[in-house]
Amino acid sequence: MNYITEIKNLKKEKNAVILAHCYQNIEIDEVADFVGDSLYLSQMASKTDADIIIFAGVYFMAQTAKILNPTKKVILPNIEAGCEMADMINLQQLREFKSKHPNIPTVCYINSTAEVKAECDICCTSSNAVKIVKSLNAPEVLFLPDKNLGRWVEKRLGNVKVITYNGCCPIHDKFAPEGIKDTKYKYPNALVLAHPECPENFVNLADYVGSTTGIMNFVKNSNSKQFIIATEKGVLDRLKRDYPNKHFYDINNNPSICQSMKLITITDVYNALKNETPEIAVEKEIADKAIKCINRMLEVSQ
Numbered sequence: 001m002n003y004i005t006e007i008k009n010l011k012k013e014k015n016a017v018i019l020a021h022c023y024q025n026i027e028i029d030e031v032a033d034f035v036g037d038s039l040y041l042s043q044m045a046s047k048t049d050a051d052i053i054i055f056a057g058v059y060f061m062a063q064t065a066k067i068l069n070p071t072k073k074v075i076l077p078n079i080e081a082g083c084e085m086a087d088m089i090n091l092q093q094l095r096e097f098k099s100k101h102p103n104i105p106t107v108c109y110i111n112s113t114a115e116v117k118a119e120c121d122i123c124c125t126s127s128n129a130v131k132i133v134k135s136l137n138a139p140e141v142l143f144l145p146d147k148n149l150g151r152w153v154e155k156r157l158g159n160v161k162v163i164t165y166n167g168c169c170p171i172h173d174k175f176a177p178e179g180i181k182d183t184k185y186k187y188p189n190a191l192v193l194a195h196p197e198c199p200e201n202f203v204n205l206a207d208y209v210g211s212t213t214g215i216m217n218f219v220k221n222s223n224s225k226q227f228i229i230a231t232e233k234g235v236l237d238r239l240k241r242d243y244p245n246k247h248f249y250d251i252n253n254n255p256s257i258c259q260s261m262k263l264i265t266i267t268d269v270y271n272a273l274k275n276e277t278p279e280i281a282v283e284k285e286i287a288d289k290a291i292k293c294i295n296r297m298l299e300v301s302q
Contacts, residue, residue, distance in 0.1 A: 007269055085170075125211065133153050
C-alpha cells in the first residue's frame with residue numbers, strides 16, 4: 001500500500017487537515033498541510049475550516065487544537081505521544097506555585113496541559129514568549145513550567161522579574177557549555193544556533209537563540225555555510241533537506257531526539273485518518289477557561 005497516496009485521498013474525502021510539528025519524523029511532511037512550531041500550528045488550528053484535524057505532534061498540542069475547535073474532530077495518531085515538560089506540573093502543583101506568589105500574572109508555556117492553561121492568565125510559545133511577558137506590563141510574572149525559557153525571557157527584557165517554576169525540557173536541558181566548546185573546536189567556522197529551552201550557561205555561548213522557526217529563518221537568511229544546531233533532531237533533518245549547500249552539525253555529533261515526538265509514523269497517520277481515532281476530548285468547563293488563555297496569546301501574536 002502507498003500510504004502517502006492513500007492519506008492524500010482520505011484527506012480530500014473527509015475534509016481533513018494534517019498539522020505536523022517540526023520535531024516529527026521528516027516523512028510526515030509529505031502528507032502534512034502545515035509544518036511548523038507550536039505558535040504556527042496553533043494559529044493554523046484556529047483558522048482551519050476542516051472537519052477533522054490530524055495532529056502529528058504530542059498530546060498537549062492536540063489538546064490545544066481541540067480547545068480551539070470544540071466542534072471538530074481532533075485526532076492524535078499515537079495517544080502515547082506525550083511531553084515530559086508538560087507532565088512536570090499538574091493542577092495542584094500550579095496552585096501551590098501561585099499561592100506562594102499571590103496576585104502576580106501567570107504565564108504558561110504552551111507545553112502544558114489543558115488543566116494548567118485553564119488556571120493561567122496567558123499562554124506563550126518560544127516564538128513569542130518575550131512579547132507575551134512584555135504585553136502584561138507587570139513588574140513580576142510567574143512563568144511555568146520551563147525555567148530555562150523563563151530565565152531567557154527575563155534576561156531579554158531586563159526590567160521584569162520572571163519567577164520560574166522548576167521544570168524543563170529534558171532534551172534541551174542536557175546541553176552543556178562544554179558541548180559548544182568541543183564542537184566549535186571541530187567546526188570553528190560554524191555558527192551555534194540554540195533553542196531558549198537550553199540552560200542559561202549554554203545559550204550565553206550561542207551565536208543565535210530562538211524558537212525552531214527562528215532557527216530555521218536564521219539559516220535561511222544567513223550567508224554562513226556551517227551551523228551547529230542545538231535543538232531536537234527534527235529541525236536538523238529539515239535544515240539538511242532544505243539547504244543542501246549548507247552544512248549542519250549536532251553538538252558533539254550526538255543527535256538530540258525527543259522519543260515522544262518520534263512515535264508517530266506514516267502508518268499511524270493513515271490509521272488515524274481512516275478510523276478517526278484516537279480522538280482527543282477536553283472537558284467543556286476546562287476548555288472554556290483554557291481558551292481564554294490561548295486566545296489572549298493569539299491576539300498578542302497577531
